[in-house]
Amino acid sequence: MNRVICIALFLPVLGCHGNMEPRTVLPGTDSCHYCQMTIVDERFTTQLVSEKGKHFIFDDVHCMNAFVQEADSNSLQIAKVYLSDFAYPGHYITPEKSFFLRSDNLRSPMGGNTATFSEESSLLETQVILGGEIVSFETLFYISP
Amino acid sequence: MNLTQPNKLLACIILMVCISTNAAVHQNQPRVPQSLSVQAMIDELVPYDTLWINGGYYRENNILITKPITIIGRQNPVLDAGGEGQVLIIRSDDVTIEGLTLKGSATSNMTENAGVKIENARRVSIAANTLTDNFFGVYLSNSAQCVVKDNIITGGYERESNSGNGIHLWQCDSIDIVNNIVYDHRDAIYLEFVINSHVMGNHCESNIRYGLHFMFSNNDQYRNNIFKDNGAGVAVMYSTRVEMTDNIFENNLGPSSFGILLKDITDSRIEGNHLLKNTIGIRLEGTSRMQIERNNMEDNGWAVLITANCTDNDFSNNTFRYNSFDVSTNGKLVLNTFDQNFWDKYEGYDLDHNGRGDVPYHPVSIFATVVSEIPEAIMLYRSFTQYLMDKAEKAIPSVTPENLVDHEPLMKPPLL
Numbered sequence: 001m002n003r004v005i006c007i008a009l010f011l012p013v014l015g016c017h018g019n020m021e022p023r024t025v026l027p028g029t030d031s032c033h034y035c036q037m038t039i040v041d042e043r044f045t046t047q048l049v050s051e052k053g054k055h056f057i058f059d060d061v062h063c064m065n066a067f068v069q070e071a072d073s074n075s076l077q078i079a080k081v082y083l084s085d086f087a088y089p090g091h092y093i094t095p096e097k098s099f100f101l102r103s104d105n106l107r108s109p110m111g112g113n114t115a116t117f118s119e120e121s122s123l124l125e126t127q128v129i130l131g132g133e134i135v136s137f138e139t140l141f142y143i144s145p
Numbered sequence: 146m147n148l149t150q151p152n153k154l155l156a157c158i159i160l161m162v163c164i165s166t167n168a169a170v171h172q173n174q175p176r177v178p179q180s181l182s183v184q185a186m187i188d189e190l191v192p193y194d195t196l197w198i199n200g201g202y203y204r205e206n207n208i209l210i211t212k213p214i215t216i217i218g219r220q221n222p223v224l225d226a227g228g229e230g231q232v233l234i235i236r237s238d239d240v241t242i243e244g245l246t247l248k249g250s251a252t253s254n255m256t257e258n259a260g261v262k263i264e265n266a267r268r269v270s271i272a273a274n275t276l277t278d279n280f281f282g283v284y285l286s287n288s289a290q291c292v293v294k295d296n297i298i299t300g301g302y303e304r305e306s307n308s309g310n311g312i313h314l315w316q317c318d319s320i321d322i323v324n325n326i327v328y329d330h331r332d333a334i335y336l337e338f339v340i341n342s343h344v345m346g347n348h349c350e351s352n353i354r355y356g357l358h359f360m361f362s363n364n365d366q367y368r369n370n371i372f373k374d375n376g377a378g379v380a381v382m383y384s385t386r387v388e389m390t391d392n393i394f395e396n397n398l399g400p401s402s403f404g405i406l407l408k409d410i411t412d413s414r415i416e417g418n419h420l421l422k423n424t425i426g427i428r429l430e431g432t433s434r435m436q437i438e439r440n441n442m443e444d445n446g447w448a449v450l451i452t453a454n455c456t457d458n459d460f461s462n463n464t465f466r467y468n469s470f471d472v473s474t475n476g477k478l479v480l481n482t483f484d485q486n487f488w489d490k491y492e493g494y495d496l497d498h499n500g501r502g503d504v505p506y507h508p509v510s511i512f513a514t515v516v517s518e519i520p521e522a523i524m525l526y527r528s529f530t531q532y533l534m535d536k537a538e539k540a541i542p543s544v545t546p547e548n549l550v551d552h553e554p555l556m557k558p559p560l561l
Contacts, residue, residue: 028376029399030401031377031401036380036403036428036430037377037382038377040353089254126255130255
């Protein structure tokens, strides 16, 4: 019985640690944490989750990079990075399992011009239409996932 | 009835005239029957011809114009792409499109389909057309000396965040965007890498994001426009030498809504504008050497929100009235001047009657600073707590920047 009460008491404390899952982005309502622009094109949206569980939403890879570069690395510790799947906007995936295409024809909101895919086949389909080069995570980001 | 021979001839002529008024007219001679497609009509033209389309409905997409021609619509001819591809594509200099209704370009993740797409062209004029239910309305890329004038552009309302921009310019030079009405698009007017252009007399209302969006565009002017009820107002980013004069920014309400959002702008002028009922009137971030003069800021949540990394901006002869907070900033360092503005919250006096207050005015209240850090504190707005904080801060300034000050606040609002 005591053990149950102990667990019941501690559960909310654990809950306070924060949700590490990507959060739902509301296009037209949410704005980019870095450039303040309202997010409308969810194909390029990215998210950072800090160690404390705070979510930072960006409208473009470019803004996420700029934010990480400018941020004080002592006060901000990044736990998770999520990127919207270009083929399924609003579906967030982690960089380890992703494929990246950089093409100037993508015209992303802040000129990052990088699309993320969960499937290599959809990347290749897009590359046939828009051109561009396949890039690795390391060349794209200043953060290690 | 028994018709005589001359009467029959007359009837035939009348009939022919009737048909011809309804059909497309080529060089003012009725040659092309209505059943032909617009593309077929265009293919028959020689350069510098004029095609008149009198009414009719054409279900056609990707109509391509590759020679200098003029198309004039009378009695509202409709060109409908029916949700597939684009409506008109112009890839030639000296094209004029007038009086058409263009609708139904497809929403797409890959291509930016438009009502009219103008690519690599000069001296193209798009005037007095109606564009409805298009993904993008008028789309100019890599073009120069074009005019987009007197058009009515409305987006597909049900598509919400999937809709494109009303007038979209990418890498253009010397474009005039005049007297258009843009509703329900993503950004009403969007300029990226656009130089020497004028945006004048447009009316942009209820667009999902910005009424006007400038990115990396230098030496541009926007005047006499009305931006109303847009998701987030107007954004001017990463540009230099932009002139914004005599515009109205109204009713841009929401957590990230601004009358004007300025980010990394230099050497520009904001003059004679009215900023009314916005959550934030002007937000300045990383902005320097701006002249902000003779603007009227009324009924805003914050009139001006200026970050500490802004330098050498000069605010003068502005009117600050009925705003919840006049000015707010996020640091103690202030490298901008705020002299000679009118503040309705100023409680000083003018003993020498020179029209300027004898006591300096500090427009940043401690409560505004608190609210910008902790938005929930707005619950205490107009409470005794707020009054106490503001009075204490006025007596012994500790949090608010001491040098954000108007040394000569005006006693009367300046004439606009």
